[in-house]
Amino acid sequence: MLFFSGDVQAHLDELAPYVAIPSVSRDADPGTMRRAAEWVAGQLARAAGRVEETGGHPVVRGEWLGAPGAPTVLVYGHYDVQPTGSLDEWSSPPFQLTRDGEVVRARGVSDDKGPVYMALKVVQAFLAQEGGLPVNLRFLIEGEEEIGSPNLPSFVTAHAADLAADLVVSADGAMWRPSEPSLSLGSKGLVSLSIEVSGARDDLHSGRYGGTVANPAAALATILAGLHRPDGSVQVEGFYDGIPPLSPERRAEIAAVPFSEEEYARELGVPEVYGEAGYTTLERLWERPTLEVNGVGAGGKYTVIPHRAEAHISCRLVPGQDPSRVLGQVSERVRELLPRGLVVSVHPDPGAVPAYTIPPDHPAVGAARRALEAVYPGEEILLAKIGGSVPATSLFEQVLGAKTIFFSFSTADERLHAPNEFLRVRRLGEGMRAWEALLRELGAALSVSR
Amino acid sequence: MLFFSGDVQAHLDELAPYVAIPSVSRDADPGTMRRAAEWVAGQLARAAGRVEETGGHPVVRGEWLGAPGAPTVLVYGHYDVQPTGSLDEWSSPPFQLTRDGEVVRARGVSDDKGPVYMALKVVQAFLAQEGGLPVNLRFLIEGEEEIGSPNLPSFVTAHAADLAADLVVSADGAMWRPSEPSLSLGSKGLVSLSIEVSGARDDLHSGRYGGTVANPAAALATILAGLHRPDGSVQVEGFYDGIPPLSPERRAEIAAVPFSEEEYARELGVPEVYGEAGYTTLERLWERPTLEVNGVGAGGKYTVIPHRAEAHISCRLVPGQDPSRVLGQVSERVRELLPRGLVVSVHPDPGAVPAYTIPPDHPAVGAARRALEAVYPGEEILLAKIGGSVPATSLFEQVLGAKTIFFSFSTADERLHAPNEFLRVRRLGEGMRAWEALLRELGAALSVSR
Numbered sequence: 001m002l003f004f005s006g007d008v009q010a011h012l013d014e015l016a017p018y019v020a021i022p023s024v025s026r027d028a029d030p031g032t033m034r035r036a037a038e039w040v041a042g043q044l045a046r047a048a049g050r051v052e053e054t055g056g057h058p059v060v061r062g063e064w065l066g067a068p069g070a071p072t073v074l075v076y077g078h079y080d081v082q083p084t085g086s087l088d089e090w091s092s093p094p095f096q097l098t099r100d101g102e103v104v105r106a107r108g109v110s111d112d113k114g115p116v117y118m119a120l121k122v123v124q125a126f127l128a129q130e131g132g133l134p135v136n137l138r139f140l141i142e143g144e145e146e147i148g149s150p151n152l153p154s155f156v157t158a159h160a161a162d163l164a165a166d167l168v169v170s171a172d173g174a175m176w177r178p179s180e181p182s183l184s185l186g187s188k189g190l191v192s193l194s195i196e197v198s199g200a201r202d203d204l205h206s207g208r209y210g211g212t213v214a215n216p217a218a219a220l221a222t223i224l225a226g227l228h229r230p231d232g233s234v235q236v237e238g239f240y241d242g243i244p245p246l247s248p249e250r251r252a253e254i255a256a257v258p259f260s261e262e263e264y265a266r267e268l269g270v271p272e273v274y275g276e277a278g279y280t281t282l283e284r285l286w287e288r289p290t291l292e293v294n295g296v297g298a299g300g301k302y303t304v305i306p307h308r309a310e311a312h313i314s315c316r317l318v319p320g321q322d323p324s325r326v327l328g329q330v331s332e333r334v335r336e337l338l339p340r341g342l343v344v345s346v347h348p349d350p351g352a353v354p355a356y357t358i359p360p361d362h363p364a365v366g367a368a369r370r371a372l373e374a375v376y377p378g379e380e381i382l383l384a385k386i387g388g389s390v391p392a393t394s395l396f397e398q399v400l401g402a403k404t405i406f407f408s409f410s411t412a413d414e415r416l417h418a419p420n421e422f423l424r425v426r427r428l429g430e431g432m433r434a435w436e437a438l439l440r441e442l443g444a445a446l447s448v449s450r
Numbered sequence: 451m452l453f454f455s456g457d458v459q460a461h462l463d464e465l466a467p468y469v470a471i472p473s474v475s476r477d478a479d480p481g482t483m484r485r486a487a488e489w490v491a492g493q494l495a496r497a498a499g500r501v502e503e504t505g506g507h508p509v510v511r512g513e514w515l516g517a518p519g520a521p522t523v524l525v526y527g528h529y530d531v532q533p534t535g536s537l538d539e540w541s542s543p544p545f546q547l548t549r550d551g552e553v554v555r556a557r558g559v560s561d562d563k564g565p566v567y568m569a570l571k572v573v574q575a576f577l578a579q580e581g582g583l584p585v586n587l588r589f590l591i592e593g594e595e596e597i598g599s600p601n602l603p604s605f606v607t608a609h610a611a612d613l614a615a616d617l618v619v620s621a622d623g624a625m626w627r628p629s630e631p632s633l634s635l636g637s638k639g640l641v642s643l644s645i646e647v648s649g650a651r652d653d654l655h656s657g658r659y660g661g662t663v664a665n666p667a668a669a670l671a672t673i674l675a676g677l678h679r680p681d682g683s684v685q686v687e688g689f690y691d692g693i694p695p696l697s698p699e700r701r702a703e704i705a706a707v708p709f710s711e712e713e714y715a716r717e718l719g720v721p722e723v724y725g726e727a728g729y730t731t732l733e734r735l736w737e738r739p740t741l742e743v744n745g746v747g748a749g750g751k752y753t754v755i756p757h758r759a760e761a762h763i764s765c766r767l768v769p770g771q772d773p774s775r776v777l778g779q780v781s782e783r784v785r786e787l788l789p790r791g792l793v794v795s796v797h798p799d800p801g802a803v804p805a806y807t808i809p810p811d812h813p814a815v816g817a818a819r820r821a822l823e824a825v826y827p828g829e830e831i832l833l834a835k836i837g838g839s840v841p842a843t844s845l846f847e848q849v850l851g852a853k854t855i856f857f858s859f860s861t862a863d864e865r866l867h868a869p870n871e872f873l874r875v876r877r878l879g880e881g882m883r884a885w886e887a888l889l890r891e892l893g894a895a896l897s898v899s900r
Contacts, residue, residue, distance in 0.1 A: 082752060085653070174658065188657055192753060201719035203535070203868040206742040207638055207838030208624065210766045211734035212714070214724035217743035217761075218678060224671035230789075264662070269651035274664035274791030284661035292656040292755050293667035299745030302532060302867050303642060303764045306745060311667075314753045316660045339680075341724030388657030417752050418653040 002125040004432050011428050012104060015117050016097040019106045025057055025080035025147045033057040033143050036079045040141050043120040046127050047139065054151040057143030061162075064127070065136045071446035072136040073439070074163060074402065075123075076392055077116035077171035078145035081108030082417045089419035103414075103422040110414040110423040115171045116141060118409055118431035122439070125432075134443030138165055142392070145172065148190070148351020149391040156392075156399050166446050167364050168396045169438070173386050173406035177413060178424065181372045182382035183365065184406040186357035188289070189317030190389035191327045194347040195223065195334055196310050203304040213305065214341030217298035220309040223344070224293055226337040227313070227330070231277035234291045234315075236333045242320035246279075246287055254282045257382060267413070286385035291315045291330070316387060323352035356393035356404070357385075364405045367441035371407075374437040375430050387412075407438060452575040454882050461878050462554060465567050466547040469556045475507055475530035475597045483507040483593050486529045490591050493570040496577045497589065504601040507593030511612075514577070515586045521896035522586040523889070524613060524852065525573075526842055527566035527621035528595035531558030532867045539869035553864075553872040560864040560873040565621045566591060568859055568881035572889070575882075584893030588615055592842070595622065598640070598801020599841040606842075606849050616896050617814050618846045619888070623836050623856030627863060628874065631822045632832035633815065634856040636807035638739070639767030640839035641777045644797040645673065645784055646760050653754040663755065664791030667748035670759040673794070674743055676787040677763070677780070681727035684741045684765075686783045692770035696729075696737055704732045707832060717863070736835035741765045741780070766837060773802035806843035806854070807835075814855045817891035821857075824887045825880050837862075857888060 005011070022028060023036035034051065037060050041049035044062035051058045057080060065072070084094040084107050092098035094107040104114075126133045140163060142152055156163060176182040197216040204213070229235045261273045261281050275284040284290070293313050299306030315326055331346040338344045358365060360383060372381050386406060393404040409431030415421045455461070472478060473486035484501065487510050491499035494512035501508045507530060515522070534544040534557050542548035544557040554564075576583045590613060592602055606613060626632040647666040654663065679685045711723045711731050725734040734740070743763050749756030765776055781796040788794045808815060810833060822831050836856060843854040859881030865871045 083750075085750060085752065089652075188660075190657070190753070199720050202539075202865055202870070204718070205838060205862070205867045206740070206744060206764050207640070207766050207836065208862040208866065209718070209735075210638075210740035210742055210837050211725045211738055212723055212731050213718060213720050215742055217746050218674060221671040221674035221743065221746070222678075224668060225675035228668060228672075268649075268654070268659070268663060270649050270663050270791055271793060272791050273662055274789070275661045281662050285659075288661055290656070290660035292660055292665055292753075293671065293748070294656060294752060294754055295749030295756060296667050296671070296746050296759065297748075298743070300533075300535060300762070302535065302744060303640070303742075304744055304867055305742050309746065312750070314656050316657050339724070341720055341722050343721060386657065387660050388655060412655070412658040415652055416658065417655045417754055420652070 019097045022095045054155045056151040060141040062139035071166040074138045074165035074168045077141045080143045105422040110410040111416040112172045114423040115408040119171045122435040168404040173408045174410035174412045176384040181376040182384045184386045187386040187390045189355040190353045191323045192314035192349045198343045200307045206303045216309040223337040233276045238329045319355045353389045353391040358403045363445045367445040371437035375434045469547045472545045504605045506601040510591040512589040521616040524588045524615035524618045527591045530593045555872040560860040561866040562622045564873040565858040569621045572885040618854040624860035624862045626834040631826040632834045634836045637836040637840045639805040640803045641773045642764035642799045648758045648793045650757045656753045666759040673787040683726045688779045769805045803839045803841040813895045817895040821887035825884045
């Protein structure tokens, strides 16, 4: 067993300057992104850590290949973070790591800077205390995960030989909930797009022009309302095509997960759960595709007819759905819903991502399960799925021929992508212990399975 | 005939410091509002101009009662302005009067600072050049018109004896279009409200929570979409109750107005006109009530389920509709449209306003028509209605027993309430000439009609 300092404050002091770099991939300047990348590369100094160019924000690479004959594992994560949203809604400055009882708060601390930090510390501990690792390791920490990894495909393809691995372990992709350890056997795909409805050249006085021209905000509402049926299902022709029906076995497995809809609703602060008719809440979360309105904006509080209205929507996809087909279907439906008298344009975001799964009997799943059992003795390890999307997984499968397991010590309720993102402090110790156990297990499991 | 300086620049130099006071009634501090009021009071120095308190922003009053036996006219207007909206959309600073060819641009220059300026200058010219006026005049220039005149009813009621008049002439309420002079025989009523749909405590990651809870932005879209039928009519139970059918005579009168839908659409920059089925564009504008979505806001461009979504809507009302009943009907419909799993709240804005009309055979209408004919010789004077709302009119009718005529030299296309509000420079001269003619005509017409 490796020795890890029990001094939580020492870990937080080390993590704080990394979190302080506002590496918002959507907005940040190249210098800021590079500083974050260099922080990661510096942590990998003993594994040839370095920053490498892509067509966009750089990636951090590194490798330690000193275990000839042992399997090779590619560790994936990201150093970029989501925008902060409204600063008013933050209880402390978003880029200042702030301890608040059992948690630390900051943008990116849970997604994905904290989880990457844990992996880095374990590798350092192995090299310092044992002079080597149970597996060969490669690192690929990217800076564009939060904007759909637009440059990762070309980078991985160009460096496929140097990234060759038997398995990818993702430090991104949260545990499902704080009450028990869980492993994720897949992630949903993602496509997203903006809709813009345009009317007159300028905002118009709602009295002096009211009744004469169509209203872009009202038209946008009609479009958005037409994307779902009253039963909560997505009303887009072909959206569900190709999705295999949920098997009775999987339904039984999900039904066996301890889960209270009432408690879930209470924790989130909603009156009740809601979603596609005919499926339980966990079935919808793990196995069914969704279409969400992420934002809308038009006009203001004046008595005007706004001249334009915008919305952003995203779809989470499941296996069987083709991202570009879904984008086309949604765009078609949007155009079909526009009332007369206005102009609509649809702008798909780059970086469509298909859904991803790993079979539950894959040897890496067994290794990860045993690693978690070692850290959480006596606890049931839930087999969940990630409602979120990790674009890199499908890419690694296609280009490197390697499956990915999600091994993050973030938890899904930690306000990822929202104001006041936080990480449970206890996850630092749990995560480092678990990574140690995982690497030891993988050394054995993957060697056997080869 | 009075002499008015033909030096346009001199007028603009005098108007500029008034326009420079950002008297936004919705946001401005009391000191700013008072400075604007004091500017107006200063212009009325020879008519006992003074600032008087209300429960909110003060009013400016004044009177010249030196024509015993002659009728008394109350001049109404307002010194407050709308918010600027996004500064990015302004071509010049909103509170800096900027000449741009044939127009001057600034917030409030058209609604209602420029039109009030014209009335003030005419009164000054009468007093300076003729030592008196053809009628007794009272002034009431308020500071809360753009927020629905919440304190005007109690002020007018408390000062009814001091405000007694045979007629009100409103310097607010624009001409219909620039191509010909017009008189407005009425204005629409107004009710407005905010709708807030709340879901979870915070924004939620659209993957990690997608499919489990209702989406406030999507629910708001469903609500807003449910307020109109596909034929453009308002889908609110009872909304049209009490409105008399449009008479064949009025339809014929409106049909006789030279108006090209294609040209109107082209000027506004929309592909085509749009509105309630069964009515022409001008019928909808002048005779039919409307419900408009003024603004919507929720979330942003991130892949979240926003935790709240807001909209602001306003209804323009016609004679026969009761404002508070309409507010109740719309609120009821909003609540009925909310999907499960969320909370909705409806916040009516203060200051509901009923519609107003003056009969076309009222002697003041004839006087105003003759005044316009004198300034626009040979041109047809159109009898239009104001799609906008002038809350004070019904109040004056109820409390003072006086009808109001609209006599403004603003024009409806001058981007009132929108960025880049402007006033046609030629209206300054036209307006002053017309006010002179009007006061002379009223001296005769109202004496006769008494």
